[in-house]
Amino acid sequence: MANPLQFMQQVRTEVGKVVWPTRREVFLTTMMVFALATLTAIFFFLVDLLIRSGLTQVLRFFG
Structure with a gap:
């Protein structure tokens, strides 16, 4: 089993290396x-709009 004091010293040393x-x-x-989350939301909104309008047109044609 490792020495807890030695472990804490090693942890402090490693944390000191963090940039x-x-x-x-x-x-x-x-x-x-x-910005990227907004662009992604706009992209998926437009794709959804395109699919929904296409599906609506298909259903009107056959319905």
Whole structure:
């Protein structure tokens, strides 16, 4: 079994090696996520609209 004190020292050493993002990097990546989520939502809305109108036309033709 490992020594808990030694384990905590190793954890602190490893956490010290972590490169944390800057405030600007967090802001930019967050904006990119929102922009891409919006574009994806618009894309799927348009695809849904196209499929729905096509299906409506088919049902009118045969109905």
